[in-house]
Amino acid sequence: MDNIRKVLYNEWDPYCVKGDAPNDEYDFCIAPIYRLLTQKPTVEKIADCLATLDAADVRNKKDQLIKVAHKLLEIDVSIPQ
Secondary structure (H helix, E strand, O other): OHHHHHHHHHHHOOOOOOOOOOOOOOHHHHHHHHHHHOOOOOHHHHHHHHHHHOOOOOOOOHHHHHHHHHHHHOOOOOOOO
């Protein structure tokens, strides 16, 4: 979850608060992203989810959302056994 938080704060940052707000600014998005990642989604599905989580996000264009989605897909969300 910390890795998701870092990507959302450092890469996605639709409110442009990086450095000015606590790094938990986008914690409300962690659960839906985590659930989605456990389902082995496509990059486009994650980008769509990011766009939906912040419908007013005009800063992040589709190509930026795809870049963020790729970074999120690199996160291992499997539960160690």
